[in-house]
Amino acid sequence: MRLFHTPGSPFARIARVALRETGLLARVEEVETTLRDPASSLLPVNPVGRVPTLLLPDGTALTETALIIPFLDGLGRAAPLLPAGDAAAWAAFGRILGMLDGIGVWNRELRRPVEERSPGVIALETRRATRVADALEAEIAAGGWQVGERPGERLDAARIALGCALGYGERRHRAWAWREGRPALAAWFDRIAARPSFLATIPPVSGL
Ligand SMILES: N[C@@H](CCC(=O)N[C@@H](CS)C(=O)NCC(=O)O)C(=O)O
Known part of the structure; x- marks a missing residue:
């Protein structure tokens, strides 16, 4: 998996901190990209062009922080970031x-x-x-x-x-x-x- 981010984005930072807090960083490569740039490395995988974007091995590009965080919960065995039903x-x-x-x-x-x-x-x-x-x-x-x-x-x-x-x-x-x-x-x-x-x-x- 690859997480597209920019160092200044607070939304991408949420995903990056979450990877570290859950121990999932070992399974995800962080890729720095550019925004509002027609040559951005992000656009070929996600036409929305926003970070964070989590690119899955099958090519699925998951965008929106509120979706990426519960998806990460489904991957790890750590305590959930968003406990179900809470x-x-x-x-x-x-x-x-x-x-x-x-x-x-x-x-x-x-x-x-x-x-x-x-x-x-x-x-x-x-x-x-x-x-x-x-x-x-x-x-x-x-x-x-x-x-x-x-x-x-x-x-x-x-x-x-x-x-x-x-x-x-x-x-x-x-x-x-x-x-x-x-x-x-x-x-x-x-x-x-x-x-x-x-x-x-x-x-x-x-x-x-
Ligand atoms: N609703 C999105 C917001 C993400 C967002 O706005 N990211 C900004 C960086 S902080 C971005 O990628 N901007 C590029 C653009 O608007 O083209 C989320 O929660 O992930």
Whole structure:
């Protein structure tokens, strides 16, 4: 199997951290590709042209993080990233993916020339990210989202996704000052970011 990724993509990082947390990395070759590029090595296998894309030995190209993660659960013997029937775990994962999707829209606006940016879209996505981050701050301050408290404890999909979303804010979308006024979330991120799976996948800093 091959996982197409770019080092800056927070969605691809979720899959890459998951491979490391589950021990599946030994069975998957990570392939760095390019995006929005007609010569991308990804396009011949997946016309959608997005990462992450998991290419299976029979040529099937699985795209969308929310599909790749449960597919990985079916491959390994590790504790599941998304336990079957655990609505709370699936809801938490979906919430982080929704926030990250909005941050991606916000980031895309910031990559346009200033005169082409939509202040309305930026304001909408800023409010969405703020709402979710505020809810997370309250939940973590109340003792939720525990991570790494027990030796050898594995992460689930929601925790991996949240770590990748905050890491994206830290290095590729610094317009989002998510640490401000959120000490519990900041301390939580600092703990998860120190795990080997996160240290091995730190995204490069961008200009935004
Ligand atoms: N809904 C997708 C989003 C993936 C996504 O947007 N990936 C970005 C990189 S962060 C991408 O490949 N962008 C290339 C493009 O839009 O052409 C998922 O969850 O996997």
